[in-house]
Amino acid sequence: MNENLTALVPEIALLAAAVIGLLAGSWLPRRRQWIIAALAAAACVTGMIATAFTMAEGREQTVFSDAFAVDTATDAGRLTVLGALLLVGAMSVERMRHHRREAEYYVLLLLTGAGTLAMIGANDLLMLFAGYLLAGVPAYALAGFAKDAAGTEAALKYYLMGALLGTVMLAGIATTYGAGHATLYGELRTALPSAAYGLVATGLVALLAGVLFKIGGVPAHFWVPDVTDGAMAPVAAYVTTLPKIGGLIAAYRLLHQALPTSEVNWPLLLAVLAALSMTLGNLAAFFQTSVKRLLAYSTISQVGYLLMAVAVATRSDLAQRGLLFYLAAYALTNLGAFAVVTELPDARTLDDYRGLARHRPGLAAVLVICLLGLVGTPPTGVFLGKLQVFSAAIDGGYTWLAALAVTNTVASLFYYLRWLAPVFWSTAGDTPADAAGRWSAAVAYVAGAGSLALGIAGGAALPLTTGPLLP
Amino acid sequence: MLTVVVFLPLLACAVLLPVRRRLHDRAYSWAWIATSAADLALVIVLWAGLDAGGGLQYEQRARWIPGAGVSYHVGVDGLSLPLVALTCLLFLAVAVYSLRERRRIRSYVCLFLFLQTVCLGLFVALDLILFFVFFDLSIVGMFFVIAGWGHGEQGRAAALKFFLYTFIGSLALLLGFIGLYLAAFPHTFDMVELARADPLAGRGTYAALVLLAIGAGLAVKTPTVPFHTWLPPAHTDAPAAGSAILAGVLLKMGTYGFVRIAMPLLPAGWRAHALVFIVVGVVSVVYGALVALAQTNFKRMIAYTSVNHMGYVILAVGAAGVLAGTDVQARSLAVTGAVTQMVSHGLLTGALFLLTGALHDRGGTYEMDAYSGLASPTPKLAAATAVAAFASLGIPGFSGFVAEFQVFTGSLASQAVATAIALTGIVITAALFLRALRRMFLGPVRLPPAVGGEFRDLAATESFSIVPLLGLSLLIGIAPRFLLDVIEPAGRTLVELVAR
Structure with a gap:
């Protein structure tokens, strides 16, 4: 089994920066909280450099029992996500400077960014769902970060829709597992064509429900205008950009890798x-x-x-x-x-x-x-x-x-x-x-x-x- | 060399922008004139060095987006060089004319320099996407000209209409381009390669759909009936300089698209559906002339005569696609006439729109009824307008006659009925121009009530911008060989491409 951690440098960098930021943020005085923002930016840049190395040296591979793929789509997605994260962080600087919870803000941003990266590379249904949650939960908190009425409503709406459609997605994963006896895309590809049509179709539709929520596509789009309008502008920029990158690449990989020859x-x-x-x-x-x-x-x-x-x-x-x-x-x-x-x-x-x-x-x-x-x-x-x-x-x-x-x-x-x-x-x-x-x-x-x-x-x-x- | 010609105005704009606060307004205008003059000089050098029978020349090709089959590919031949020269000349004329402009001169100059790059780029582009990029940017640039310097609130509405209408056309064009791209193996947007490969030969319905998309897109821009409705308000509410460029250069993008893209890249489809274009052309000729006859607004009237004049071009290119009952000579005569008509229309309508601008500056209105007997207070204005109007209706001795004569002779062989109907267009245009001249310039002197005191004649800047355009039209009318020698070989090549 390939357990090469260096293939996951961008994800690890974001998570490590999030943990360090959370701990350090508790001790830093308010005027020095900007260090956390700098740390977050450094993590993004590290991830981009690591991705560039992967691309330049052609080190595409799958890791952890093929559950996570590091290939062209992952590399391109990583660059986009990390670059976008950097921009979102930079446009938050004025709004967040000397804010009481400045450190938390950047930590949440890093965590949800890591979740998005996990979705992009997910080559396994369970990995996909883990990414869905990690990208989603911090984003709900971000939506209500300003603690005003509009933000709270936005967060609630975002959370409820996310929880509902996340459950549906989980049911879809269970159904697909029942149909194909696997969660790895590679194994599903061989198993699904011989599975019952109804099961595969139901599972796929339920899976897509979660993805559509992430990307804000019809008919799971109802949260988009309220969250965009209610949340702070940088957060609105975040929720209308990054989850789409994660969700769309995840959907592409799922359909392309797990269901290429399906009857559905x-x-x-x-x-x-x-x-x-x-x-x-x-x-x-x-x-x-x-x-x-x-x-x-x-x-x-x-x-x-x-x-x-x-x-x-x-x-x-x-x-x-x-x-x-x-x-x-x-x-x-x-x-x-x-x-x-x-x-x-x-x-x-x-x-x-x-x-x-x-x-x-x-x-x-x-x-x-x-x-x-x-x-x-x-x-x-x-x-x-x-x-x-x-x-x-x-x-x-x-x-x-x-x-x-x-x-x-x-x-x-x-x-x-x-x-x-x-x-x-x-x-x-x-x-x-x-x-x-x-x-x-x-x-x-x-x-x-x-x-x-x-x-x-x-x-x-x-x-x-x-x-x-x-x- | 071509790249220099195309991007020189944009470069000037980039140099001028940073120094925005330090220069006097006048310096800006003169910098614009200098740039346009330099560009025109470069084009004259290109013209002198052109080997008329040598196909595409001064070609430059660079990798741009190889993954998508897009390259930066430019070049000129006898079809495009006259239009490139026309573009440079018109922009120079407009630059001189705009010495009188006072409103936000810095952005005005930069916008026009940008437009010049865009227009030149379109005429030299040999890649469909490059063509499309310039096509769309011309819409964006002209939108800001009309919205920013047009006539008030109405101008903004007209700008929006213009933008929406032509943008829809451009997207239809894009669909057609994608259709061509997908049909070729390997996929490419390069016009030269597509013309060589003729990827849609023998694919009836598919080719017809692609031609429909491209034809509709270009027809909106040209414009032909029934896609012409954006034109009159856009012209009426645009500033004079904007109108001159819009009519003189931007309309040519549509007709140029027919001879550069639709005909050589879709020869079989063009031959099969040539009749559609002939009918559209004839309807545009007659309808445009009749509606122009009914106008009371001088500028609107000229706008409608543009529809009429572009109709002749469409008739000619359509006739060039009908092989039965005609020979190569007649068909290439039609194509040559079409290109000559583009140049001629650019010169004359450009001059006419600048003249209406001068009129509006003095009287504050375009309504013909508001003026009478202008010939005595403003003899120069009256003379210039009369010359431009006679030239525009096709009197022998001017470029319009050369062009229309070729169009009719070339089309007559195969399309006798259509040509006969189109001829009535000339009669109607003659009537409407004569009527307009009589109403405004002859009779007792009467000026709009808004005019206080004197009604000045053409100023030096106005004369210097308008008279050279008319002079060149006269030169083409008397000694057209220098122009025809360039167009004819390219026209023959095009006719052979269509007939294969």
């Missing part, structure tokens, strides 16, 4: 879910006036586009590349938009952004890049991701889905422009909004520039996303 027509199921997510997310976003709610619904529709790649996981060679690249581009772009929201804590509605271009031209530029990026305007990263995903969908025989996605993209333009329009149309009376500080502004610039760079220099990043999944 899961591609169609996923395609329908993708269609519903993108359409409902878009329709609900149309007339939102709160920027956070608008972004929340926009992330639901983005999940729809991402699910297209999962739907054709085994039907097109372009699917994996599209999914991994789109995830990275989406993470950067979405975080950029949320960083602007964090930077302007008093601007809660679309109207509050009136005249931003005059007072803060840099932030306005980031907002243009990120929102048009989310639409899929070239040359941003999301455009390239969409191109890949649409190509994969057509290649996999779902032309109708690609056409629907294009229609939805056009429709989405409407609400993104509703936000962008006031940014440029200043009237005499508007006053500049208060700024949070340098850190969140810096994150906004970095994310905006990154989103653009990923589109222009996509040729360098794409090869990192191609490579076989390990059984």
